[in-house]
Amino acid sequence: MSFLEYRVKQAPVGLRKVLYLNWPLVVLLTAVASVGILMLHSIAGGEFDVWAKRQAQVFGAGLVLMFIIAMIPIWFWRNMAGIAYLVAFLLLILVEFMGETNMGAQRWINLGFMQFQPSEMMKFSLVMMLAAYYDWLDPKRISRPLYVLIPVLLTVAPTVLVLMQPNLGTSLMLLLAGAAVMFAAGVSLWYFGGVLALVVAVIVGVFTLRGTPWQFLHDYQYTRIDTFLNPGADPLGAGYNIIQAQIALGSGGWSGKGYMQGTQSRLNFLPEKHTDFIFTTLAEEFGFVGAFSLLVLYALIIGFCLVAAFRNRDRFSALLIVGVAANFFFYIAVNLSMVMGMAPVVGVPLPLLSYGGSAMLVLLVGFGLVQSAHVHRPR
Amino acid sequence: MRRNPRDTEESNRTLNRRTLLLGGAMGAMVAVLGARMRYLQVEQADEFKLLAEENRISIRLIPPDRGLIRDRNGKLIADNEQNYRVIITREAAGDAELVLRRLANVIPMTAEELDSAIEEVKSLSAFVPVTVAERLSWQDFSKVALNAPALPGVTPEVGLSRQYPLDTDFAHVVGYVGPVSDKDLEGLATPDPLLRIPKFQIGKIGVEKWMEDTLRGAAGTKRIEVNSAGRVMRELERQEGEAGADIRLTIDADVQNFAQARLGEESAAVVVMDVTNGDIICCASAPSFDPNLFVRGISHSDYNVLMEDDHRPLANKTVSGAYPPGSTFKMVTALAALEAGVITPETRVRCPGYIEYGGRRFHCWKRGGHGSVGLVRSLSESCDVYYYDIAQKVGIDKIAEMGRRLGLGQRYEIPMSAITEGIMPNKQWKLERHKQDWRIGDTINASIGQGYVLSSPLQLAVMTARLASGRAVLPRLIRMVNEKELPAPEAAPLGLTQEFLDGIHLGMYEVVNGEQGTAKSSRIVDPTLIMAGKTGTSQVRNITAAEREAGVISNDQLPWNRRDHALFVGYAPYDAPRYAISVVVEHGGGGSTAAAPIARDVILRALSDGLPSLEAYPSSQRGRIESMLKELPLRDPVTGMVPVKTQT
Incomplete structure (x- = not known):
């Protein structure tokens, strides 16, 4: 299990590592982040200082962090997986009792210079932990019930903690990321089939138990689901966000209204336009051309990750890359589905675009791990 | 490269x-x-x-400017006044309460007004402008502008608001505007979107209401x-709108003011009409009220004072008051009988002071009787028995027909509110209305304008104008729209026999100018302005036989609301009729004493340029008239102010 198992000599050493970075990925990430900064500038009505400046600073810091992580050998990170997971888990428990409340949910730990969300840290810690677990596990035992139960517990425990905050969006992301790693590791498809059946059962349960003391979700979460299912029922209330978001998107048309010309955005018809709904402003101002281009950029990022995973014969590295890429993808898929009216509104930001320091940093830490795995891949 | 031992190809x-x-x-x-x-x-x-x-x-x-209303000579009756108001926006004010407290030191504001303003500003969105004070004087308004640096978020603004400079003079004719109510919107299929503007004002009564579309x-x-x-x-x-059209009334504001002042405290009405074209020169109802109170939103106490007044200041007596015309109706009865051929102007009737029909005794006002009476004397001395006699000869249907021909019992399409139709009864009417047959007593009562007959001062003025001109004159209130003269329709001849009309004219001449005329003390001596007319005194109560035995109680001893109505109709100049006039003084007593003098003063004012000349009055009356005219609270032609009445 130690790094000596690799032929260290063949991995690049020192600053030469920079040459072996997955540069297309760096360029793509920077491109998407720049689009985000551009949009934040527009949303603030042409003020750079409101959101764009801080976002740019965080991205810069994140990029540096990514390079530092990339320089450190992947086997070090593999050895750190257990510790990272444990720390994140403890912090999640801590935040349950000490966290600061924001919008009715406990999610933050105030570090003084910034507010820290342990659930964000759990995102990459969980992927690392599961990747390390499957790296350790004999492939023959992967589908044995006991060895399936362990990663399931590793995933579900933090998910439940995050759900209790309550943060439906992030807990869903953790669950999906865990499932993705397990899927990639080769857990029998029967398990996934079973879970799928269970999910259907839970959904039925969620609706049948509504209004009883045993209801699963908070009332506002039920409202979100109702609103998703029929936004027109309450166009000025809960359905307002969904309707206005779609109007913004649709009215962007083929080529958009032009940078800083989005009426829906500028006149405040859009909800949370600098965070979860940032895509609507982009789609309104740059139209289908802009929105689809962004989608292509995202697809390229995931594509490069998957290719990197494919070419990486180290199990930990490959699983890590797949996990980070899947997590990244789920964020995009859920956010865009929600913004485009294909999924209920769950608080999931759009990676690299939505304003938010923790999410941006964690994302770049994740990509730092991807880079490290790429640089230090077995050759 | 060495593989992780647990890694397999598989x-x-x-x-x-x-x-x-x-x-x-x-x-x-x-995808x-x-x-x-x-x-x-x-x-x-x-x-x-x-x-x-x-x-x-x-x-x-963008609300359009409302059209102005002027009198026939262009004098402003309804104006759009600059309304200086102060508006505050919380967003721009910062600490709105502090700013408002400062503002209260600059302009007159009561503590209550200040508190309600603070509350309103706080309750609304930060960017919603709130009107803090309205109708400021120019001084206060400029003080606000001057103190602008200390009053952030406070904006002085100028808007237009309706104002009636001649206040009480035209309250009944022109009416007033007020905010749109749900009732106003009722029945409108597609209401003008303007009506949805908050605080948009529309005409509520009078010309303001009935000419709303024009204005x-x-x-x-x-x-x-x-x-x-x-x-x-x-x-x-x-896209700019189109301002409302200006309107000129046929009324002469100076005559109107004179009439209003002359009526004084009486509960009374005067209508002056141009005999030649039907123009209403004066249409005054007293007492009046200040329409500006209603525009600003009248207070409950002010409104109650107006409502509880037994002289009914809110009623427009000129068109909505329906009074028994009394003896002023006698021309109708006479003309009906003449045209029907049942009498000639020379026919004489003996008046013993009463007449008996079906065992009932109908009295003449003069207990001793008039002796032998012809047409002219029947009018000049107002003999009732003459009319009892000729009326039962001609029958009520013919009388009613003549009444209608002369303009009674019908509604005129002039832009005023609550115009009454009056009642010009006939047999059919009584059958329909009271499910009773017409009786001879009804005819006798109707012949002297009592009983069922009811008419408004406007109708009486029309009747007099038609008698004077022999033409079917129609009243007209609007002279110009947007400074363009409206064509006055040519009045068709009534087709009455000139000889009979001459007889009526002579009778009316004798009423005012004859030795025995009932209104001889109200004659005009200027030979170019001679007035003819007819007095009327209509009972508002029945005189019982017992009361008659005991001697009829004189009006002075009765409570005000049981006294007779005093009426007078007339026209002048006698030889070339120009104006017809009708005067009704509610519970004023006798027509000759209460109504005729008012009619003389007002018609002289209409015929003169300025106050009536004393030369027109009999020399014995000049001293009294001079002091009366001097006492009149007339509006100052320059300032438009009415002098405050001093109690003597």
Whole structure:
């Protein structure tokens, strides 16, 4: 299990590592982040200082962090997986009792210079932990019930903690990321089939138990689901966000209204336009051309990750890359589905675009791990 | 490269296969997202673009300037006054309460007004402008402007608001405007969008109401961009509206003012009409009220004072008051009998002071009787028995027909509120209305304008104008719209025999100018302005036989509301009739003493340029008239102010 198992000599050493970075990925990430900064500038009505400046600073810091992580050998990170997971888990428990409340949910730990969300840290810690677990596990035992139960517990425990905050969006992301790693590791498809059946059962349960003391979700979460299912029922209330978001998107048309010309955005018809709904402003101002281009950029990022995973014969590295890429993808898929009216509104930001320091940093830490795995891949 | 011992080719293949599967699923999802984007942004784009525009653009109306109302000579009756008001926006004020407290030191504001302003500002969105004070004087208004640096968020603004400079003189004719009520909107299929503007004012009664469409004008529009909170961001486009048309009435404001002042405290009405074209020169109802109170929103206490007054200041007695015309109706009865051929002007009737029909005794006002009476004397001395006699000869249907021909019992289409039709009864009418047959006593009562007969001062003026001219004169109130003269319709001849009319004219001449005339003390001596007329005294109560035995109680001893109504109709100059007049003084007593003097003064004022000349009055009366005229609280021609009455 130690790094000596690799032929260290063949991995690049020192600053030469920079040459072996997955540069297309760096360029793509920077491109998407720049689009985000551009949009934040527009949303603030042409003020750079409101959101764009801080976002740019965080991205810069994140990029540096990514390079530092990339320089450190992947086997070090593999050895750190257990510790990272444990720390994140403890912090999640801590935040349950000490966290600061924001919008009715406990999610933050105030570090003084910034507010820290342990659930964000759990995102990459969980992927690392599961990747390390499957790296350790004999492939023959992967589908044995006991060895399936362990990663399931590793995933579900933090998910439940995050759900209790309550943060439906992030807990869903953790669950999906865990499932993705397990899927990639080769857990029998029967398990996934079973879970799928269970999910259907839970959904039925969620609706049948509504209004009883045993209801699963908070009332506002039920409202979100109702609103998703029929936004027109309450166009000025809960359905307002969904309707206005779609109007913004649709009215962007083929080529958009032009940078800083989005009426829906500028006149405040859009909800949370600098965070979860940032895509609507982009789609309104740059139209289908802009929105689809962004989608292509995202697809390229995931594509490069998957290719990197494919070419990486180290199990930990490959699983890590797949996990980070899947997590990244789920964020995009859920956010865009929600913004485009294909999924209920769950608080999931759009990676690299939505304003938010923790999410941006964690994302770049994740990509730092991807880079490290790429640089230090077995050759 | 050394492999992890646990790695097998098998496990690596699984990993790669699963990665591929995962990648494929992701690719499929990306395709779905892309398709959704295409659907929303390409296929549905037009629909969403429309929705976005609807979100963004709001159309606001620009209220048009309301048309002005002037008298026949151009004197302003209804004006649009600059309304100086102060508006505060919380957003711009910062600490709105502090600013308002400072403002209260600058302009007169009561503690209550200040508190309610603070509350209103706090309760509304930060960007909504709130009107803090209205109708400020120019001094206060400029003080606000001067102190602007200390009053952030406070804006002095100028708007237009209706104002009636001649206040009480035209309250009944012109009426007033007020905010649109639900009742105003009732029954309007497609109400003018202007009516939806908060605090938009429309005519409530009188000319303001009935000429509303002319006066209102057309709204302008501006397209503005608003944000989600409804705040105006900018104006995109502006289309000016059309101001309402100005109106000139036929009324002469000076005559109107004179009449109003002359009526004084009486509960009375005067209508002066141009005999030649029907122009209403004066249409005064007393007492009156200040329409400006209603525009500003009248207080409960003020309103109650007006409502509880037994002289009914809110009623427009000229057109809505229906009075028994009394003896002023006698010309109708006489003409009906003459035209029917049952009498000639020379026919004489003996008046013993009463007449008996069916065992009932009908009295003449003069207990001793008039002796042998002809047409002229029947009018000049107002003999009742003469009319009892000729009326039962000609019958009520002929009388009613003549009454209608002369303008009674019908509604005139002039832009005033609550115009009464009056009652010109006949047999049919009584059958329908009271389910009773017409009786001879009804005819006798009707012959002297009592009983069922009811008419308004306007109808009496029309009747007099028609008698004077022999033409079917129709009343007219609007002279010009937008300074363009409206054509006065040519009045058709009534087709009455001139000889009979001459007889009536002579009788009316004798009423005022004859030795025995009932209104001889109200004669005009200026030979060019000679007045003819007829007095009337109509009972508002029945005189019982017992009372008659005991001697009829004189009006002075009765409570005010049981006294007789005093009436007078007349025209002048006698030889070339110009104006017809009718005067009704509610519970004024006798027509000759209470109504005729007023009629003489007002018609002289209409015929003169300025106050009536004393030369027109009999020399014995000049001293009294001079002091009376001097005492009149007339409006100052320059300042428009009415002198405050000093109690003597």
